[in-house]
Amino acid sequence: GENVEQHPSTLSVQEGDSAVIKCTYSDSASNYFPWYKQELGKRPQLIIDIRSNVGEKKDQRIAVTLNKTAKHFSLHITETQPEDSAVYFCAATYGGSQGNLIFGKGTKLSVKP
């Protein structure tokens, strides 16, 4: 079946360094790719998203890149801060519907002061 692979499962960086999380997807019809941040015991929060007609999108310290040919997309966080510590989930649409998302397994990011 369709799936989204996310790597790495855990990532530890020093404050101020950059962090990169990568995802690959299998459904060639996927056209929307959101990223969610979930702090411990809290709800997922949409932090950035990208649509298939765009190759890159940036919002302050966060950027997402998309390579449709290779079917992979990545989250880049620059100048990491301790409050960036959380689990990050990527997702991709499935079956042509933007509401129907398949999620990666998550990346636990730890930013050490």
Place this chain on the structure above:
Amino acid sequence: DSGVTQTPKHLITATGQRVTLRCSPRSGDLSVYWYQQSLDQGLQFLIQYYNGEERAKGNILERFSAQQFPDLHSELNLSSLELGDSALYFCASSVGPNSADLFGQGTRLTVV
């Protein structure tokens, strides 16, 4: 509160029982989405409603059903509960039919 409201926050029930989870979307939002989050399955999309109509369906079991009412609140019904149904159930909403952008705090269901 203009966010997404889910009730109850916690629910403990026995196997074989039926429960109903409730979600009130953010004011003005027409779409409601339901997700299940468990340790072994991760985050899974269950179902989406837009303005009262089913819009998309994900990995929702036949024992589960949902609906969106005219006032746009939604209910997720889980029946013949099994131990494996223990999970966090999130509701999310959005203005349009496209993608969830605001999640509720979730309902933690424990089946014993």
